[in-house]
Amino acid sequence: MGTVTQNNIVRNERADFLPLQGTDYVEFYVGNAKQAAHFYKTAFGFQSLAYAGPETGVKDRASYAVRQNKLTFVFTTPLRSQNEVADHIYKHGDGVKILALKVEDAFDAWEQTTTRGGKSYMEPVTLKDESGEVVISGIHTYGETVHLFIERKSYTGVFMPGYRKWDSLYNPVQTGLLYVDHCVGNVGWNQMNPWVRFYEEVMGFRNILTFDDTDISTEYSALMSKVMSNGNGFVKFPINEPAEGKKKSQIEEYLDYYDGEGCQHVALATENIVQTVTDLQSRGIEFLKVPTSYYDELIERVGHIDEDLAPLKELGILVDRDEEGYLLQIFTKPIEDRPTLFFEIIQRKGAKSFGKGNFKALFEAIEREQDLRGNL
Ligand code: FE2
DSSP: OHHHHHHHHHHHHTSOSSOEEEEEEEEEEOSOHHHHHHHHHHHHOOEEEEEESGGGTOOSEEEEEEEETTEEEEEEEESSSSSHHHHHHHHHOSEEEEEEEEESOHHHHHHHHHHTTOOEEEEEEEEEETTEEEEEEEEEOSTTOEEEEEEOTTBOSSSOTTOEEOOOSOOOOOOOEEEEEEEEEEOOTTOHHHHHHHHHHTTOOEEEEEEOTTTSBOSSOEEEEEEEEOTTSSOEEEEEEEEOOSSOOHHHHHHHHHTSOEEEEEEEEESOHHHHHHHHHHTTOOBOOOOGGGGTTHHHHHOOOSSOHHHHHHHTOEEEEETTEEEEEEEBOOSSSSSOOEEEEEEEEBOOSOOGGGHHHHHHHHHHHHHHTTOO
């Protein structure tokens, strides 16, 4: 019985104090939200969802929410200078401001995290309209990035109070993007471990994978990375920091151009990467390319895969295997003029890892682009 009791104590100590139901939405602060929303509809196949702005009682900004399956993106732009959205885009350019997490209890999420040292961004507020109520609270994370906790169990409206339904005559077809697989943060020199501790202590995450500079270095540059996961694995945040190399780390280039720490990439899941990437490419999304020699020994390295090699090679899709299965992935070029945010498209076939076997080929491809910008 003693053993059972002990196990119970251990289990209780490890009980998830911040149960997360997944990513609720990702909000980008951008120079022109109307055009950004159009771009994400056109290029990525998102659908119009909701709008907030002066017409809905919001005076200082306009926001467009778009959706594809379980993915919700919000694009927000300032209507005047001298507000926090304007300051954010002046400093960082277009980028991710909010990684919003869906919770059962936004008041409890705020209490649990702020009592553990999280810096409050927003005390719990209840927003109401005729469709019910949404409770929102939030804490700061790296750079000027924020985690909002969204409780929407008593809400039946299209997005949240303050927004109205956005009907559009322009509805490009979807591209098979399903949900956020993970969001990666770039932090400064020697800042990876402090942020790992933040996710452990303040948010109850675990470090599930670590890559040091011997895993992630090319001839020229290096980085280190630790993957943080919440209790149920629905939310994963890898954290990168630059490492010393012969030349400038891709993480340093990001930090220079974003003017600080921030979200480097958001990985979007699909169940048919060949079809999704074919669609995205035909709509103008540009992807990083690895040399075709990458495919010469691919099957020897990863073993049997269900997909034909030819379309993978044609599109530049990468493959890696771990103990549990394999994954297919590809990375876009930066999605704005600053070399900052990009997207990953990922299809998991059992693998729960992040494509370590592709790092070298991938980072050499990133460095070729970095070199073209004169930043290597
Ligand atoms: Fe990734």
